[in-house]
Amino acid sequence: MTEEIKQKIADYLSSHQWLNLGTADRKGRPMVHTMAFASDGATVYFVTDKNTHKVADMMDNPKVAYTVDEDNVQVSRITGVQMQGKASLVTDREETSRAFRMMAEKYPFMADMPSNPDNVFFKVQPEEAYYLDYSRGFNHRDFVTY
Numbered sequence: 001m002t003e004e005i006k007q008k009i010a011d012y013l014s015s016h017q018w019l020n021l022g023t024a025d026r027k028g029r030p031m032v033h034t035m036a037f038a039s040d041g042a043t044v045y046f047v048t049d050k051n052t053h054k055v056a057d058m059m060d061n062p063k064v065a066y067t068v069d070e071d072n073v074q075v076s077r078i079t080g081v082q083m084q085g086k087a088s089l090v091t092d093r094e095e096t097s098r099a100f101r102m103m104a105e106k107y108p109f110m111a112d113m114p115s116n117p118d119n120v121f122f123k124v125q126p127e128e129a130y131y132l133d134y135s136r137g138f139n140h141r142d143f144v145t146y
Contacts, residue, residue, distance in 0.1 A: 005131050005142045006042060009081050012131070013039035013068060017106075021046075021124075022065040023057035023087075031057065035066075038102035042083070042126040042146060045090070045099040050120045058087040064124055069132070078134040082141070083126055090121040099123070 021033045033054050037046045044066070048055060058064060064087045069080030090096050099121045104111040130141040 001142075002144050005144045006146075008131050008142075009083075009129055009144070010039065010041045012079065012081050013037075013042065013044065016068045019044065019046075019066045019068045021054065023054050024061055024063075025053070025057050026060050036103070036107055038099065038106050040102065042129065043123055045102060045121055045123045047100075047103060047119050047121050049116070049118050051118060055120065055122075058122060059089070062087045066124065076134055076138070078132055080132040082130040082132065083124070084128045085124040085126045085146075087122050087124045090123055095123075096121050 017036065019035050019037050021035050022030055023033065024030050031053060035046045035048070037044045039045070063084070065082070065084045067080060067082050070078065073079075090099060100110075126146040128143070128145050130143055132141050134140055
């Protein structure tokens with residue numbers, strides 16, 4: 001059952017465009033950021049300007065959470081992913097290139113964007129997740145750890 005849920009999560013992530021990333025600053029104040037992302041299984045990648053609050057937050061506290069879900073859906077049909085994980089700056093050149101290729105494949109406009117030396121890639125490696133499927137009952141969530 002666990003592997004089945006992990007596959008559902010991976011499939012769900014690969015078929016959705018946006019995630020809502022939660023970070024916390026040094027004082028513990030939370031912030032949520034809407035992000036374009038690409039996924040490799042349950043690991044997600046995103047690119048952002050290195051001078052943003054979210055980068056400072058993740059460098060200070062790599063524990064993050066995110067959701068990916070549907071807009072305008074009937075309550076009885078809600079599906080989604082709630083994830084907790086650890087964010088890290090991608091520094092390996094091959095991994096950065098692979099993350100860029102995944103992003104450009106998912107968002108073709110990115111391939112034509114000018115290079116920005118202030119952009120950096122982050123990844124979030126999963127730790128714990130819920131897969132929501134309200135068609136199986138109101139508030140139904142399957143829990144998995146990674």
